[in-house]
Amino acid sequence: MKKDIMKAFKLMRFGVMAKVNFLMMIIFIIAGTVMEMTRMGINVQAGDSSSGYGRFIGSVFILCSAMFPGQLLVSTSLTSLVQTSSYKKRIQTSMLAKLNVFCNFTAVTWIILLRLVHGLVYHENMAEQMDSLLLTGMFVFLFNLFGALMYKYFVASIFIIAFFSAALQVFDNWMSGGYAPAGFHLHPLLAAGFSYGMLIAGGFLSYWISKAIYKKDLSRMAFGAAAAKQI
Numbered sequence: 001m002k003k004d005i006m007k008a009f010k011l012m013r014f015g016v017m018a019k020v021n022f023l024m025m026i027i028f029i030i031a032g033t034v035m036e037m038t039r040m041g042i043n044v045q046a047g048d049s050s051s052g053y054g055r056f057i058g059s060v061f062i063l064c065s066a067m068f069p070g071q072l073l074v075s076t077s078l079t080s081l082v083q084t085s086s087y088k089k090r091i092q093t094s095m096l097a098k099l100n101v102f103c104n105f106t107a108v109t110w111i112i113l114l115r116l117v118h119g120l121v122y123h124e125n126m127a128e129q130m131d132s133l134l135l136t137g138m139f140v141f142l143f144n145l146f147g148a149l150m151y152k153y154f155v156a157s158i159f160i161i162a163f164f165s166a167a168l169q170v171f172d173n174w175m176s177g178g179y180a181p182a183g184f185h186l187h188p189l190l191a192a193g194f195s196y197g198m199l200i201a202g203g204f205l206s207y208w209i210s211k212a213i214y215k216k217d218l219s220r221m222a223f224g225a226a227a228a229k230q231i
Contacts, residue, residue, distance in 0.1 A: 001098050004090070008073050008099040011091070014082070015072035016223055025068035032061030036114045056135050059111045063136075063143050066103035070096055074151045075223055092151070092214055097207035100147055104140050104199050111136055112192050119188075133191040137198035138168055144202025148209040154219040 012018060035058030076082045077091055087095075115133060142164050149157035 004095045004098045005102050007087075008069070008091075008095050011076050011082075011087070012069060012072040014076045014079055016075035016078060018072055021068045021072050025065045028061050028065035028068070032058045032063075032065065033110075033114065034058070035061060036111070036118075039118070056132055056139075058114075059132075059136050060139060062107050062111055063104070063139055066100070066107040067143060067147055069103050070100045070147055071151075071222075073099055074218070077218065078223070089214060093211045094207060096147075096210060097203055100144060100206060101199065101203035104144065104203070105196070108136065108140055108195050108199055112195065116188065133195050135168060137195035139165075140195065141198040141202040141205075142168070144199075144206040145209070148206035149213075151218055151222050152213050152216040154221040 015021065037058075039058065073091055073096055077088055082088050082091060112133065142161060146157050146161045149160065
């Protein structure tokens with residue numbers, strides 16, 4: 001796995017608009033971290049109007065940043081260097097899945113650390129911070145699904161992520177609106193374990209999906225005008 005991830009990072013420099021993608025990744029990481037930090041000290045109580053996307057939008061930005069390396073890796077499939085090599089299938093299947101798991105693991109770990117800091121500084125918020133990791137785990141699973149489909153079925157994947165994102169918002173409103181079982185809170189280790197478990201499950205699912213649809217053509221819309229003429 002380590003060998004494939006190292007190879008993926010080396011190949012990324014040949015991706016479409018590599019510098020722009022790396023810059024966007026950094027911007028998303030910083031924006032997500034700032035959003036998470038500005039939420040510190042805010043406790044979402046039952047029925048609080050601050051519930052909903054507001055309490056995990058920073059996590060979504062951080063998870064989005066983890067998708068840029070995979071996008072760069074797949075875009076190398078457009079180059080003649082990869083088109084004529086034995087790496088093409090691996091890049092779009094196993095190598096992509098391993099890279100996404102690594103990047104998502106890094107992103108989830110950073111989110112968990114931010115949530116723990118929040119909970120340790122503001123002890124009264126620890127339970128709410130750990131409960132919110134349920135959404136983090138569900139989103140990382142969803143983003144794995146999106147990442148497996150978007151390069152071949154871009155429009156369909158947008159509808160899928162929009163539908164399930166709305167469903168997760170409903171679930172979050174249910175949890176933070178006082179409808180969860182009385183006294184329901186996740187232990188920090190269980191909350192973190194759930195997030196990592198969903199990450200691994202999503203990684204396996206994305207691998208099998210990408211393998212099943214490998215022979216489909218890459219979507220022009222997934223890579224923008226800069227790559228459309230190469231597809």
